[in-house]
Amino acid sequence: xxxxxxxxxxxxxxxxxxxxxxxxxxxxxxxxxxxxxxxxxxxxxxxxxxxxxxxxxxxxxxxxxxxxxxxxxxxxxxxxxxxxxxxxxxxxxxxxxxxxxxxxxxxxxxxxxxxxxxxxxxxxxxxxxxxxxxxxxxxxxxxxxxxxxxxxxxxxxxxxxxxxxxxxxxxxxxxxxxxxxxxxxxxxxxxxxxxxxxxxxxxxxxxxxxxxxxxxxxxxxxxxxxxx
Amino acid sequence: xxxxxxxxxxxxxxxxxxxxxxxxxxxxxxxxxxxxxxxxxxxxxxxxxxxxxxxxxxxxxxxxxxxxxxxxxxxxxxxxxxxxxxxxxxxxxxxxxxxxxxxxxxxxxxxxxxxxxxxxxxxxxxxxxxxxxxxxxxxxxxxxxxxxxxxxxxxxxxxxxxxxxxxxxxxxxxxxxxxxxxxxxxxxxxxxxxxxxxxxxxxxxxxxxxxxxxxxxxxxxxxxxxxx
DNA sequence: TGACAACAGATTTTCGAAATTATTTATTTT
DNA sequence: AAAATAAATAATTTCGAAAATCTGTTGTCA
Numbered sequence: 383x384x385x386x387x388x389x390x391x392x393x394x395x396x397x398x399x400x401x402x403x404x405x406x407x408x409x410x411x412x413x414x415x416x417x418x419x420x421x422x423x424x425x426x427x428x429x430x431x432x433x434x435x436x437x438x439x440x441x442x443x444x445x446x447x448x449x450x451x452x453x454x455x456x457x458x459x460x461x462x463x464x465x466x467x468x469x470x471x472x473x474x475x476x477x478x479x480x481x482x483x484x485x486x487x488x489x490x491x492x493x494x495x496x497x498x499x500x501x502x503x504x505x506x507x508x509x510x511x512x513x514x515x516x517x518x519x520x521x522x523x524x525x526x527x528x529x530x531x532x533x534x535x536x537x538x539x540x541x542x543x544x545x546x547x548x549x550x551x552x553x554x555x556x557x558x559x560x561x562x563x564x565x566x567x568x569x570x571x572x573x574x575x576x577x578x579x580x581x582x583x584x585x586x587x588x589x590x591x592x593x594x595x596x597x598x599x600x601x602x603x604x605x606x607x608x609x610x
Numbered sequence: 611x612x613x614x615x616x617x618x619x620x621x622x623x624x625x626x627x628x629x630x631x632x633x634x635x636x637x638x639x640x641x642x643x644x645x646x647x648x649x650x651x652x653x654x655x656x657x658x659x660x661x662x663x664x665x666x667x668x669x670x671x672x673x674x675x676x677x678x679x680x681x682x683x684x685x686x687x688x689x690x691x692x693x694x695x696x697x698x699x700x701x702x703x704x705x706x707x708x709x710x711x712x713x714x715x716x717x718x719x720x721x722x723x724x725x726x727x728x729x730x731x732x733x734x735x736x737x738x739x740x741x742x743x744x745x746x747x748x749x750x751x752x753x754x755x756x757x758x759x760x761x762x763x764x765x766x767x768x769x770x771x772x773x774x775x776x777x778x779x780x781x782x783x784x785x786x787x788x789x790x791x792x793x794x795x796x797x798x799x800x801x802x803x804x805x806x807x808x809x810x811x812x813x814x815x816x817x818x819x820x821x822x823x824x825x826x827x828x829x830x831x832x833x834x835x836x837x838x
Numbered sequence: 839t840g841a842c843a844a845c846a847g848a849t850t851t852t853c854g855a856a857a858t859t860a861t862t863t864a865t866t867t868t
Numbered sequence: 869a870a871a872a873t874a875a876a877t878a879a880t881t882t883c884g885a886a887a888a889t890c891t892g893t894t895g896t897c898a
Contacts, residue, residue: 398859399684399881424849435883440850441672448676456627457889459850472774483707546700550778626889627851652879663853668880685859687880 405442423460484539489592492541503537633670651688712767717820720769731765
């Protein structure tokens with residue numbers, strides 16, 4: 383369990399290069415809404431916020447544009463993406479497609495180590511969810527919950543046997559998270575329901591019931607049925 | 611039908627910036643095996659091959675690394691990816707996953723314009739395949755066949771309703787193509803079989819038979835069953 | 839008023855040289 | 869000879885200023 387001091391902020395990965403560092407800062411800031419949707423990201427401007435040079439920022443922004451976290455147009459620079467209901471649904475659809483496929487493979491192929499890691503990730507997640515239900519200030523928990531949720535879903539698909547599939551899932555999941563942050567703030571934490579869903583997923587996975595597992599994931603992800 | 615002169619080379623998209631230009635050249639070169647697998651791509655070196663500055667090349671390489679066409683490690687630069695049997699299977703698996711889903715949606719949602727475009731793309735493709743069967747020098751056709759095949763599969767999924775899904779498919783398809791180029795050179799053009807498979811796909815699609823269509827696609831893509 | 843050109847300010851792109859870091863080669867030590 | 873160290877070479881990263889391009893404003897003309 384994290385100490386209180388650690389709960390305040392998640393440490394970013396250590397990076398040797400300044401461009402790599404700028405990339406981490408920007409990526410984190412983008413996911414957590416540091417800049418308004420559609421806002422222009424000008425290297426010259428950002429170098430006061432993030433203390434580095436505009437060249438390093440440009441390089442980081444190019445990488446983020448490739449991953450779809452920012453948009454880029456030749457001669458007119460970078461902007462944050464504009465989350466729309468439609469882009470949210472597209473991301474969710476792709477997330478479900480990838481996760482169901484990967485989870486099915488994982489359930490079929492996973493060994494004891496996979497079970498153990500999944501169990502551990504699940505335990506850590508529901509422990510935090512328990513804490514959250516008995517707290518009135520959720521904001522400080524959201525980042526950690528988000529991280530643990532991500533690690534849980536990664537543990538679930540870890541044994542799918544395809545590095546590419548895992549990598550694609552992670553990329554989509556992170557962009558989905560960027561969109562869902564808004565929703566999390568609007569609708570709040572769903573508490574016991576979420577915990578029950580996570581339980582269903584793990585139970586089915588450890589029972590090696592791929593159909594039940596994928597069904598549980600789909601229920602879990604598509605809770606807000608806003609016009610699929 | 612392309613003129614002979616055009617057949618020799620496919621024109622790259624016009625770009626305003628020199629980094630964008632370098633990106634196009636590099637991407638095309640990577641797909642068509644201009645550099646050996648695992649070969650280091652050093653900006654300083656490349657600027658003699660591709661006449662531009664090392665900075666522009668670095669920027670282009672960063673973008674290509676983000677898309678997975680080259681690998682990148684901090685402090686030790688860029689290299690071309692090493693196609694392995696395993697990475698080929700992973701790409702193919704993901705390609706099938708995305709294309710089946712997108713094609714099903716397209717078949718369900720496509721309108722008359724979709725039908726028309728698909729029909730056109732198909733016509734152009736089988737016309738070239740006909741020519742190829744009665745030719746003894748296939749090498750000059752491969753690039754064009756590859757392009758038309760890509761356009762055909764894009765036309766097929768065009769009506770899926772998700773820009774993100776189409777974009778992801780394209781990215782995976784291009785990397786799949788990079789791998790398949792080797793295979794195409796090894797096994798050669800499969801001729802009549804391929805044409806029949808393309809026919810099956812279009813027929814099912816225009817019949818609005820999603821199940822038959824996805825089955826036909828899967829047969830088409832997973833022809834070389836090397837240990838899935 | 840509206841269309842258009844010229845201008846000014848801001849932003850993006852280009853470029854290459856200096857600083858940093860990795861890699862290879864040569865030398866010394868065990 | 870093998871391992872460790874040092875020097876030389878090569879590659880990567882950083883940096884900022886100049887060039888090119890875009891954007892918004894002002895002024896002119898029909």
